[in-house]
Amino acid sequence: MISTPDFVLVVVIAVLFAGGVYLMLERSLSRVLIGIILVSNGANLLMLVVGGPPGGAPIVGMTPEQEMSDPLPQAMVLTAIVITLGMSAFLLAMAYRSWQLNEHDEVQDDLEDRRLARQAATDQGLRSELGFDGALPATLDEDAAEARDEMALFGEERAEVDWE
Amino acid sequence: MTWLVPLPVILPLAGAGLALTMSRHPRAQRVISVVVLTLVLVAAVSLLGLADRGPLVVDVGGWAAPVGISLVSDRLAALMLSVSAAVTLCVLLYSLAQGLADGDEEAPVAIYHPTYLVLVAGVANTFLSGDLFNLYVGFEMLLLASFVLITLGGTAARIRSGSIYVVVAIASSLVFVVAIALTYSATGTLNLAHLAQRLPEIDPGIALVLQLLLLIAFSVKAAVFPMSAWLPDSYPTAPAPVTAVFAGLLTKVGIYAILRTQTLLFAEGRADELLMTAALITMLVGILGAVVQNDVKRLLSFTLVSHVGYMIFGISLSSQAGLAAAIFYVIHHITVQTSLFLVVGLIERRGGTTSLIRLGGLARVAPLLAILFFVPAMSLAGIPPFSGFLGKLGLLQAGVADGSLLAIVLVIGGVAVSLLTLYVIIKAWNQAFVQDAPDDLPDTTLPRGMVGPTAALVALGLTLTFLAGPLYAYADRAASDLLAQSPYVDSVFSRGDRGVGESPEAAEGTPP
Known part of the structure; x- marks a missing residue:
């Protein structure tokens, strides 16, 4: 059947x-x-x-x-x-x-995506308007190392930078 | 001796339960884990010897084969089991020493041990499974355990990377479930040996759909481009031993599932050109990602993606030489990649960071660490006489023997990626070990209990070089079994169209 x-x-x-x-x-x-x-x-x-x-x-x-x-x-x-x-x-x-x-449950961006966003904001001169503080490191290498250290703070319950 | 077959699954599961009840006695937990994993290693190595005489089959619960679930330990499964057992034992010892050195602050050990054992059981279950649905259950076991391990401690960084890993893994499992449902509807069975007989009889178009669905589900787990983006983002934030065992084993479980289904179920090789293209892009994209990385953990994660391409390359050739080379490469890569991640854990302890910008001069302050990094790194890059060279050589030979245009392109791509791997490794070596560090490194010593297991794993990688002859011959016999199909199918259906087992009504009654 x-x-x-x-x-x-x-x-x-x-x-x-x-x-x-x-x-x-x-x-x-x-x-x-x-x-x-x-x-x-x-x-x-x-x-x-x-x-x-x-x-x-x-x-x-x-x-x-x-x-x-x-x-x-x-x-x-x-x-x-x-x-x-x-x-x-x-x-x-x-x-x-x-x-x-x-304080939100959104899936956050990849590390590299965040670096790209920061770089793009700088290139377009939008840095302060988008709320990125502090000077950008001089070279890409230093920037990468800084981003890594930011993520390396395992033990601390540190809120991520909100990009939106 | 078939009673040995279920042991690699049962022992860790029982151990996990026992360890969970002992959650307040860390010392008892450690003893349980070490004893269980040692027993698993013994069982796996015994299976390795026994399977060389023919596959061992157990019909679970005494239900005969296509009705019941079978566990099959053929040459390929036994080989994978042995290597994974050795690797998981080394990583466990390493993590024990790390826990002792850190005072168990970073890892809540009460959860760590049971979860780790469930992970081992899940990996063993996928290797042994002779049934598509049981394969799915094995996958879910190891995935759930890996979810817990990757978010251990629940820190911000781990929750961030873990959420991506978890969602991607669940999505691929959903694709797998759909593929299982459609396979059952098309063939009326899920037993792998039974499927090998029935799939060639169904409509080729439907068979192709099933093949592609399964390939998608497994490729996500194996991190084949374009389903590889989750890996370099999620692995590096986990604790070093966890990353090591994930990098070594979990992607290889996906590779194993692809290898098994492409040879046993879909032997016509209709997806071979697709797989070759995916292999080429995986190799190139992975290694180009590694070139720009400044963090040694991320760098290694990208090379992991890149080298998954080599294994897919071997599988896509569908020839005995190609499959044998792929199997040997999987064995080599499990040991080498795991030892590299363990070494990186040591580097992080010694140098205080994994950023290549801040590391430096380690060769002078820690010469043993330099040797431990150098040997597997050169093996990964494929420098003779290490095992990586032998695996790559086998793959390139098989590619040239295949002779098609795409295979030749892949051979050229394989050589180029090998050179780029060497460039990446040398760059990391220079920055971390040779050049002067910008700031002084912290003055610490490495715990002996962590160096020991790492050295053992590096030594295992070296042994693969010395034992390459017998091992390659074993892989070659496993590949010929895979291509012939009959050893697997005949051993599952040892009584004509049934397996051994006590289900008299089902076995003697006339099928409807």
Whole structure:
């Protein structure tokens, strides 16, 4: 018997993926987290749908063999749900920690990106207007070393420079 | 002797649980971790010997093969397991000495030990897995452990770099889950050996989609361009031993998954040209990134990305010579890259910084440290007679033997990248070890417990040079197994279309 998957479920999967991907492209970690949860629910639903037509409980003696549903995708979805739960808990903790440290939970720029931004601001004479303080180091090498030391202060709960 | 196969997964997991209950007794935790990892090393090396006579298969829970999950230890898996066990043990000893020297301030050790053991179990699980979904579970185990390790202490810098690492890793896992769901829908199985039989029978277009989805998921983990940008940003901020084990092992787990799936599941090699192009760009972009770096940790992270390209190059050739060279290169790179990051940890202790601008004159004040840096660094750059030279030579020979235009371009690119690596390494050597430091370096000594494991790992790298003959022959046999497919598939389906196991209803009943 060839059966096509339920149309409504396919639409729901598409919506979950689209919304999830949109949210994952946001900068705030909590939105990224919601996006991840949406996409992984979409993926779990996908796994259920590809498991074939719905049927009875796959227990010998309870359901005739022809009417059983495939138990394997259900077991896999269960595993995937547990894993997503663990990941979400970790991301939540991380977003909270980021908020504790920086008073926001936005994913911050790469070190090199920040150096580029600083350099570009200097080149365009916008330095003071954008709130960059202090003199720029004379050479690129010194600038790099300075940026590194700024990041090397592991132990201190120091708020990052907010570039926005 | 098949009871040995699950040990590299079970022992660290049991050890992790035990270490967690002992969270108030740091000394007991240390003993547990060291004992467990030593046992894993013994088991892995025994498997290395046994697998040479044919793959060992365990059907988990006694469920016969395509129904149950199998753990397969063939030559490739055993080789990867042995090297990873040796490396993780050395890194553990190093981190213990660092913890003792620092008074455990920077790393909350109560969490460190269980997490580290889970990481080891996850890595072993991915190497041994004979099932696509179990491979996913292995990946998640090692990823979750790596999330904890990379944000250890929860400082601002680590949360910043960690958030990028975590989000990228989860995104790639989601791609992997989707690929698994679609594979199951297309073939009705997830057992790798079963997939090897069924995938050639399905529509080639769908098979190509599955191949590319899996490649994307694994390439993110292996840091293949254009999915490599997360690596140089996230690795350097973690503690030195953590960075070392990540750089050595985690990208290689991705490489292993690519190697396994491209040879066993998609043997036609329809993505070879794509992989070759990706390999070339990965090598070039990585090394150009390293050229402009002034921080030795970031510099090494970029060379790591660059050298992932070499392994992809070997895999993309799909020939026995290419695969053998890729396997040898993976083994070489795990040891060398890990020892380099451990040495950088020592440099940071001795010089107080990893910035090449501020370091200097270390060769005079710490000659042993200079030797420990020089040997693996030259091996990384591919200077004869070190193992890096042998691996690169094998890759270049395989590329020339392939003879296609793209392969020749890759050979030229490989030589150029090798020279650029040498330039980068010499530059770092000059700045950190030879030139005078701008300011005086702090006057400290290195703890012997940290130098010891580093020296052991450097020595292991040297041993690879001396044992290159037998090791390369072993890698060659592993490559021929991979290409033939039949040793793997036949050992999983040891009873015709079933594996050994006690699931009589499933084995004897007629399939629906």
